[in-house]
Amino acid sequence: MGERIKSTMDLLIYLQNSHLATGFGFNTNLFETNLINLAVVIGVLVYFGKGVLTTLLNNRKETIVNTxxxxxxxxxxxxxxxxxxxxxxxQAKAKAEEIRVNGLAQMEIEKQELIKAADEDSKRLEDSKNATLRFEEQRAIEQVRQQVSRLALELALETLKTRLNRDLHAQMIDYHIGLLQSMESVID
Structure with missing residues (x-):
C-alpha cells in the first residue's frame, strides 16, 4: 500500500512540474482536461477499487466454476x-419378446386344444345324429309295422265279414276247439 501512495505522490509532483501546470487558470482544451480527469479517475479506481474488483472477479470466477x-x-x-x-x-424388450414367444406357444397349445375339442364335439354330434337317425328309423319301422298290422287286421275282419257265413263260422269254432283240446292233452 505504501508503494501506491508513493506512485500517486510522484504523479502529482510530475503534474506540478510539467509544462501543463505553468500557471493558474482555466484550461479550455476539453480533450486535455478529459484525459487528466480520466487518468485521475482510473488511478483512484485502481488504488481504492483494486481489492473490491479482485474480490468481485474472484467471486464471479468461483460462481462460474461452481456452475x-x-x-x-x-x-x-x-x-x-x-x-x-x-x-x-x-430388459423390457427382452421381457416383451419372451412374453410374445410364450403367448404364441400358449396360443398354439390352445388352438390345438380347441381343434381337438371341436373334433370331439363333432364326433359326439355325429354319433348323436346317427343314434337319432337309428331311433327315428326304428320308430318309423314300428309305426309302419303297426299300421300294416292294423290294415291287415281290418282287411281280415272285412274279409271275414263278407265271406264268413254260418257254416264256415261253425267249422272255425270246431277247428279251434280241437286245437285247444289237443294242446290240453299234450300238457297233461
Whole structure:
C-alpha cells in the first residue's frame, strides 16, 4: 500500500512540474482536461477499487466454476440415468419378446386344444345324429309295422265279414276247439 501512495505522490509532483501546470487558470482544451480527469479517475479506481474488483472477479470466477461443476455433475447424473433407462428398455424388450414367444406357444397349445375339442364335439354330434337317425328309423319301422298290422287286421275282419257265413263260422269254432283240446292233452 505504501508503494501506491508513493506512485500517486510522484504523479502529482510530475503534474506540478510539467509544462501543463505553468500557471493558474482555466484550461479550455476539453480533450486535455478529459484525459487528466480520466487518468485521475482510473488511478483512484485502481488504488481504492483494486481489492473490491479482485474480490468481485474472484467471486464471479468461483460462481462460474461452481456452475460448471454443477452442470458437469448434472450431466453425469443424466448420463447415468440415460444408461439405466437404456438398460431397463433392453430388459423390457427382452421381457416383451419372451412374453410374445410364450403367448404364441400358449396360443398354439390352445388352438390345438380347441381343434381337438371341436373334433370331439363333432364326433359326439355325429354319433348323436346317427343314434337319432337309428331311433327315428326304428320308430318309423314300428309305426309302419303297426299300421300294416292294423290294415291287415281290418282287411281280415272285412274279409271275414263278407265271406264268413254260418257254416264256415261253425267249422272255425270246431277247428279251434280241437286245437285247444289237443294242446290240453299234450300238457297233461
Amino acid at each position: 460448471i461443476r454443477d452442470a458437469e455433475e448434472r450431466y453425469q447424473e443424466a448420463t447415468e440415468k440415460l444408461n439405466k433407462a437404456y438398460t431397463r428398455l433392453e
